[in-house]
Amino acid sequence: MSGASCAGYGVNNSAAVLVLFILLVIILMTFAI
Known part of the structure; x- marks a missing residue:
């Protein structure tokens, strides 16, 4: 999946x-609260 996304997108990858x-930070903050 990551390989296909890297091949399909150049600037959008970042x-x-x-x-x-x-999203990861939001999930971690939600669990922290």
Whole structure:
């Protein structure tokens, strides 16, 4: 999946990683509360 996304997207790859990282932080904060 990651290989296909890297081949399909160039600049959008960093944006996708940013979104995933933000979602991870939100989930961790939710569990922390």
